[in-house]
Amino acid sequence: MMMTFVGIVLRLALWLLLAPLLPGIINKVKAWVAGRRGPPVLQLYYDLARLWKKGVVLSTLASPGFIAAPAVGWVAVVGAALLLPLGPAAAGVSFRGDVLLLIYLLALARFCTVWAALETGSAFEGMGSVREVSYAVLTEAAILAAVLSLCVHTGGLSLTTILAPSAGAGAALLAAGLFTVLLAENCRVPFDDPNTHLELTMIHEAMILDHSGPPLAAILHGASVKLLLFSVLLVQAVLPLGALPPLLATAALAGGVLATTVGVGLVESLLARFAFKQVPFLLTLAFVLCLFALLVAWKGGAA
C-alpha cells in the first residue's frame, strides 16, 4: 500500500516536472531550422513560475467556473497521465478498461476548456470552442480505432497490457495515425498555430485568450502534460518496450519521446497551417490509418 503510494507520487513528480520541457524542445528545433537562437529550452518553466505569482484579470461576465474549469481540466489531464505506463516502470494505477478512462479524462479536460472559454462571451473564444469540439469528433474515432487495434493485437484491455508488446505489423500505420492525432489534439501545426498573432486562425490559443495568472499557468502546464502523454502513448504503442531489458527500454522510451518532439518541431518548421476546411480531411486520414492498423491487427491475430 505504502509502496504503491510512493510509486504514484514519484511518477506524478516525473510527469509534472518533465512535461514543460517538451514545448521548449519544439521551440528550440524551430529556431534551429530557421537559423535563430530561440528562447531557452526551460522557457516554459520560467513562464509558469512568473504566471503563478501574477494577479488575475477576470471578465465581468465570468462565473467561479472560469477559475474552477482550468483546475479540473488540469487534474483530468494529470490523472490520465498517471494511467499511462512508463516503459518498464508500469503505470501508477492500472485496471481493465483504464484505457477508456484515459480517453474520457481527456474529454473531461476538453469540456472544461470549452466551458471556460464560453464563460467570457467572446466571439473569438466561441470560434475556438466550436473548432475544438467539432474536430474532437474525428480524433475520438481515430483514437478509438487505434486503441481497438492495440487491444485486438494483444488481447488485453488495460494500458499496461496493450502497450507492452509493440503494435506488430501495423506499427507504421499506427505511428502515422497517432502522430497526426497528437498534432491535432495538442493544437500544433498543421491543425493550429500556437504562435500566430491572429486569433481568428487559432483553436486552443483562441479559447484561453481571457485567462491570466495562476489559471493560465494551470492551462499551459496541463497542455504540456497532454503533449508528453500523447508522445509517451505513441512511442509505447509502436516500440516493443516490453521485450527489451529495463534500462534499454527506458532509454528507448526517452529517445522515442525526444524523437517525437523533434518531429513535431520539424513539422512545424516545414509545414504551414492548413486551411480549416482541410482539417477534417486530414483527421479522416488519421482515422483511416488507424482503421487499417486495426485491420492489420485483426488479420495478424487470425493467422
Next chain:
Amino acid sequence: MIVPGLLSVAALGFLAGMVLGPRRPRLWLAATLVGSGALLAAALAVLLGEVPEWDWRGTFSLGGERPHLRLDALGAVFLALLAMVGGAGAAYSRNYWSDRDYPRSAGRGRFWWSVLVATMALVLVAANGLYFLFGWELFTVAAFFLILLESRGRNVRAAAWLYLAASHVGTLCLFAFFALLAERTGSWELGPQLRGVAGLAPLFWLALGGFGVKAGLFPLHVWLPSAHANAPSHVSAILSGVAIKLGVYGIVRFSGWLPLPAQAGWIVIGLGAVGALFGIAFAFAQNDLKRLLAYCSVENVGVILIGVGAAMLGESHGQAAWGRLALIGALLHVWNHGLFKALLFFGAGSVLHATGTRDISRLGGLWTRLPWTAGLFALGAMAVSGLPPLNGFVSEWLIYLGLFDAGIEHGPVAWAAMPVTIMLGMAGALALASFAKAGALVFCGAPRTKRVAHAHEAGPWMLGPMLVFGGACVAIGLAPAALWLLLSRAAAAWNPAWAVAAENAPSSLHSLGIAHAVLAFLALGAALLLWRRARENGLRRGLTWDCGYAKPAARMQYTGGSFAGVAAGWFFWLLRPERTVQRPHGLLPESARRIERVPETVLEKLIGPLAAGVLRMSTAVRRLQHGRLQYYILYLVAGLAALGLIVLWEGSL
C-alpha cells in the same frame, strides 16, 4: 409478503392521488410521495434480494382473464426509476405548475400525473397480455393529456396529436403481437415459459416495432422531439426519463422471454448504433433547449440498445462474460439516463419558468440569476456527456467493455462490436459538443435578450428534486460497485443461465470507483487552491478582452446556430437544414438576413410522405361512403348477388 403490501400501499397512494389531485394539492403531493416511496421500496426489496421474485395470480376473473402480476429484478430496475422520477416530478410541479400560475390546468395535471405513474407501474408488473395492453394504452392516453395541459398553443396541440398518432401505430403492432402470442400459446399468460414454445421467434419483430416507437428508436422517433419539447417540463422529464424506457423495457423483457430470431442481436445493436450517432447529430443542430434534450434521449436510447443488442449477441453466441457486461451497462444506463435527463429537463424548466423562452440564442448569462440551476445543469451536462467521475461514464464504460471484449475475442460478433465502438465514441464526442453548447450558451456569457435580465431563481420545490438527482448522479459515479449486485440480479432475470450466486463486482469496477473518488476529491482541491491563489495574487474584474475591442456587445457572441456550424455541416446530408438568405445589396445596405432551421427531417422527408400516401389511399376508399341511399342499396344488392354466386358455385363443385 413485503412486496404485495408495498404495492398495495402504492396503489392506494395513487388512487388517493387521483381523487385528491384536482382540488387538494398538498394532500395529493403527500399521497403521490407515499405511493412513489412504496414503489421504490418494493423495487428495492426485489433488487436487494430480500424477495427473489413476486408472482401473484388472482382467483377471480376481470375482463375475461384472471389477473396475473409478477415483479422480478428486471421489472424492478424500471420500477425503481419510475418511482424516483414520479415522486420528484410531482414535487417539482408544486412550484412549476402551481394553481396560481395555471388555475385551469393544474388540477387536471395532478390527476393525470397519478394516472400516468400508476398505469406505468401496472405495465411493469403485468404478466398477462391483456393487462399489459390495458396498462399500456392507459399510460399512453395519460401522457397525451399531460402533454396537452397547456392546450392553447398550436404547437402543443400538434405535438400531442402526433404523439397520440405515433403511439397508436406502435400500439397496433403490440395488439398484433399479443394477439398472435395468445393465439400460438393458447393463453394470454406471459412469462419465461414462452421461451420454450417453438415458432414464436418471428413475433419479436412485431414487439421491436411496437416498443421501438415508444422507445424513440431511430427512425421511429418522429413524435418524440416535439412532444418532449412542448410538454410542461416535469412531464418532459417523466416522458424522457421513464416513458420511453418502458419501450426499452418491452424490448428487453420480450427478448428475454421469447425465443429470438437469429438476426435479432445484429439488428438491435445496429439500430442502437445508428440511433446514437444520428440522434446526437440532430441534437447538436437544435436551437431549442428542450428539443435538444429530446433528441439527446434518442441518442441515449441508442446507447442502451447497443448494450441490449450486444447482450443478445452474447447470448446467441454463448458468451456470457461480455454479454452480461453489456446488459448490466445498458440497465445502468437506463437508470443513469433517467436521472440526468430528468435533472436536465427540470433545469430547462427552471430556465423556461424564469425567462419564458427555450431558444438558446435568446438566453445567456443566466448563472448570475439562477446560480443553483446553472450549477446543477452543468453537472447534468457533464453526466450526459459521459464524463468521469459521474454516472454517465460508468454505464458507457461497462458497455464499451462488453464491446471491446467481443472485439478481442475475434469471433463473428467482432464485426459488429468494432464499428459500433467507434460510432459510440463519435456519439460521445458529439454529446460533449451538444452539452457544452446547451449549458454554456444558456448559462454563461452575456444575456442575449432583456428577458434574461429579469429572470429569477427557481423555488425550493423545483431545486429540491434537482439536488436529489444531481446527488444521485455523483453517488453512482463514485460508488458504482454498490449497484453491481442489484443489476446482476436483473441480468439473471433476463437470462437465468447468467445467474451467478453471491457474486462480487469485477475488481476493475471497484478500481474505477476509487479512481473516480480520488479524481473528484483532487479536482475539488485543485479548484479551491487555484481560487485561493488567484485571490491572494489579486483579482481584478475587467471587460472580456476580445482582442482589444472595447465595446463588446451581447449580440457579438456565438449563438446556438453558429456553434453547431462546423460539425452539423458534416451531417448536412442527414439534417437537410433549410436556409433563407437575403444578401446585403448596394453601398448602404438596409437589411440582410440569414435564417437557418433544421427541420424534423425524418418526419417531413420520410414519415410525412408515407403518411400522406396512406391518407390518400384512405381518402380514395372513403369515396365509397358518400351518403347516397341509392348507391348503398346497390352495394347491398351487389353484395347479396356475390354471396349467392359463391353459394351456387360452391354447390356446383
